[in-house]
Amino acid sequence: MTYILRNGRVVDPANGRDAVLDVEVRDGVIARIGANLEAPAGATVLDVPAGCIVTPGLIDMHVHLREPGQEHKETVASGVAAAVAGGFTAVACMPNTSPVNDSAAVTRYIVDKAAAAGLARVYPIGAASVGSKGEQMAEIGELKAAGCVAVSDDGHPIRTALLMRRVLEYAGMLDVLVIDHCEDPTLKGDGVVHEGAVASELGLRGIPGEAEELWIERDITLAGLTKTPVHVAHLSTAGSLRAVRAGKARGIAVTCEVTPHHFVMTDEALRGYDTNTKMNPPLRPQADVDALVEGLADGSVDVIATDHAPHHADEKALSYDQAPFGITGLETAVPLTFDRLVHTGRIDLARMVELLSVNPARILKVPGGSLTEGAPADITVLAPDLAVTIRAASQKSLSKNMPFEGWTLKGGVAATIVGGRLVYRNPAVDGLEGWPTAPVQ
Amino acid sequence: MSGPTPVTALSGRHLLGISDLTPREITLVLDTADAMREVGERQIKKVPALRGRTIVNLFFEPSTRTRTSFEIAEKRLSADTLNLAVSTSSVVKGETLLDTVSNIEAMQPDMLVVRHASSGACEQLARHCRSRIVNAGDGLHEHPTQALLDAYTIRQHKGRLDGLQVAIVGDLLHSRVLRSNLLLLRKMGATVRVAAPRPLVPVGIEAMGAIPCRTIEEALEGADVVMMLRIQLERMQNNFFPSLREYFTLFGLTSERLALAKPDAIVMHPGPMNRGVEIASDVADGPRAVILEQVANGVAVRMAVLYLLGGSDE
Numbered sequence: 001m002t003y004i005l006r007n008g009r010v011v012d013p014a015n016g017r018d019a020v021l022d023v024e025v026r027d028g029v030i031a032r033i034g035a036n037l038e039a040p041a042g043a044t045v046l047d048v049p050a051g052c053i054v055t056p057g058l059i060d061m062h063v064h065l066r067e068p069g070q071e072h073k074e075t076v077a078s079g080v081a082a083a084v085a086g087g088f089t090a091v092a093c094m095p096n097t098s099p100v101n102d103s104a105a106v107t108r109y110i111v112d113k114a115a116a117a118g119l120a121r122v123y124p125i126g127a128a129s130v131g132s133k134g135e136q137m138a139e140i141g142e143l144k145a146a147g148c149v150a151v152s153d154d155g156h157p158i159r160t161a162l163l164m165r166r167v168l169e170y171a172g173m174l175d176v177l178v179i180d181h182c183e184d185p186t187l188k189g190d191g192v193v194h195e196g197a198v199a200s201e202l203g204l205r206g207i208p209g210e211a212e213e214l215w216i217e218r219d220i221t222l223a224g225l226t227k228t229p230v231h232v233a234h235l236s237t238a239g240s241l242r243a244v245r246a247g248k249a250r251g252i253a254v255t256c257e258v259t260p261h262h263f264v265m266t267d268e269a270l271r272g273y274d275t276n277t278k279m280n281p282p283l284r285p286q287a288d289v290d291a292l293v294e295g296l297a298d299g300s301v302d303v304i305a306t307d308h309a310p311h312h313a314d315e316k317a318l319s320y321d322q323a324p325f326g327i328t329g330l331e332t333a334v335p336l337t338f339d340r341l342v343h344t345g346r347i348d349l350a351r352m353v354e355l356l357s358v359n360p361a362r363i364l365k366v367p368g369g370s371l372t373e374g375a376p377a378d379i380t381v382l383a384p385d386l387a388v389t390i391r392a393a394s395q396k397s398l399s400k401n402m403p404f405e406g407w408t409l410k411g412g413v414a415a416t417i418v419g420g421r422l423v424y425r426n427p428a429v430d431g432l433e434g435w436p437t438a439p440v441q
Numbered sequence: 442m443s444g445p446t447p448v449t450a451l452s453g454r455h456l457l458g459i460s461d462l463t464p465r466e467i468t469l470v471l472d473t474a475d476a477m478r479e480v481g482e483r484q485i486k487k488v489p490a491l492r493g494r495t496i497v498n499l500f501f502e503p504s505t506r507t508r509t510s511f512e513i514a515e516k517r518l519s520a521d522t523l524n525l526a527v528s529t530s531s532v533v534k535g536e537t538l539l540d541t542v543s544n545i546e547a548m549q550p551d552m553l554v555v556r557h558a559s560s561g562a563c564e565q566l567a568r569h570c571r572s573r574i575v576n577a578g579d580g581l582h583e584h585p586t587q588a589l590l591d592a593y594t595i596r597q598h599k600g601r602l603d604g605l606q607v608a609i610v611g612d613l614l615h616s617r618v619l620r621s622n623l624l625l626l627r628k629m630g631a632t633v634r635v636a637a638p639r640p641l642v643p644v645g646i647e648a649m650g651a652i653p654c655r656t657i658e659e660a661l662e663g664a665d666v667v668m669m670l671r672i673q674l675e676r677m678q679n680n681f682f683p684s685l686r687e688y689f690t691l692f693g694l695t696s697e698r699l700a701l702a703k704p705d706a707i708v709m710h711p712g713p714m715n716r717g718v719e720i721a722s723d724v725a726d727g728p729r730a731v732i733l734e735q736v737a738n739g740v741a742v743r744m745a746v747l748y749l750l751g752g753s754d755e
Binding site: 198204 | 537538539540557558559560561562564565579580581582583617620643644645646648649
């Protein structure tokens, strides 16, 4: 099947494009990009709504899909439905399922579920250690062969410096990325929120930002020792960013990601004890938020990732210190990024695409990140001026734990195309009426 | 010209924390407690103020003195009371806090007096419950009736709260009594100096209006009121300080140290006390200690709170 996305503003920083162009998709592949393309015989023409932007498909390199084992929170199918509704054509899912994804069997199970769902691409991330227990290295070669693109003990840091060294060396040998959840567990203790004046006032146990910073310094040092890249998951403090910048300046291959909730909310949101503000790392004070926004703008931060962490309503209905950490994020990332970073002038559209597509593809070494002729047609159509009111009830994720209910934001997703298939079409966007109803081949 | 309209009721439906109360409302509670105290001195210690009302004392965390104090207060106001010691194991079994309380609410109580080990539990319940909620201590957050009874006791002895120098010494980090007292005393115009081993000082305590001191001596200097906080013995295992012996050496209230305070300073403790850890026995039993008065005043203050919250129809 052939179709042309007509007259969209194509923002494709990897190819240096930012212009109103046509994109021809043939048999799931980007066939041609150019101005005023003549439609081949039999091709469908899909007019891109005025003001909408055609970008390489967005890639979320940090999500939790909960299957196998916690299907009451999310399944692979519901997770990828949320992903495409959020504009993501691909997601990388962390291994803290039950059982942990530390074997080819679990990896293949996830890959099969993703294939059956047939929406976003799913790249499993394997455990760095067996059971993510921080003791014995997982069979990283087998995990890679089964489809894992990275290893991490996310949910926990890779526990000892020696194991981290070995994982970096071994995974580096196999060209598998190592992602670490940076947090000194002893310094975290039984903390549940950022350690600071708000926590003290509310009587909630604190986690100092230094628990994260210490660990990042450790990982950067070990990345230098092993000459192997390390990726810092969900970086959240100004000190952490300073450490990453210093590492990069020393020539160490360190990359990092920041979540939307960390660049839009501060620990002031804890007032009221809404457990949907409980996440790990915790919400930080304004100075950290400002530093993260600066890092997103100046290139120090490589990626926006959601750390989409679905939890069932019953679990989030527990008291604050007993409720689990984590919020959903796949369906709010684009509106939050547009509203708080692009429309405020902190970053431009090309930078947004770098953070949400180009860099995650590059760091994970997966396809995508550009609209290159001959590449699979993974495309996101963004509606930068769309007024979006966040409503949990209308989200595709099985769990609804997020603190943005009722927020009205400017900017959203119009459509998502994976391998040439339209897998999501936003009914709220005018001008898509002539497009096929998603998902279609 | 007339003065400000007197406050005659609390503006909120619940008492979740001192942070909810204005200075005028605090004064109203203390003034009302004066009248309630008089009830306790009668031969027949009962008034019909809450007759026909049902109050459930819902304690998710063990407590003898606070629960007893509330129960006596409720009975003196003629409320029908029920004590429920809810094991936190119900939560472990998967029942949420809200489910537990919804079951109790189905029996139509008017008020719930709630103690819970988690900070914010009362606030979370208040968002969903029909009943009025009185916080009887939530985690490390607040213990408002304790602060009110402390304020009542201070006012009884000093005649005022405004302008007083109050020293609070002990485990500041884990103390809901500290938080509520700090909020209340600052709202009422007192100065609060605090002292503790550094690991037991909450980060940002200055933002709550406290003046942190490096030593107990610095905190006690010229104080009108000395409030000691309990040290939980298990804190020692967590390396907050090296030993109880050293704690007493550095931060224990002895009569020598008490001499740094004003000659008429009073000594308070929310109890239960660890003699020889945070306070020397001779000080605890000495003429300046008002510790048992605090307990006695607790009933009157809790009667005042329950009356002001539950004594009128919505």
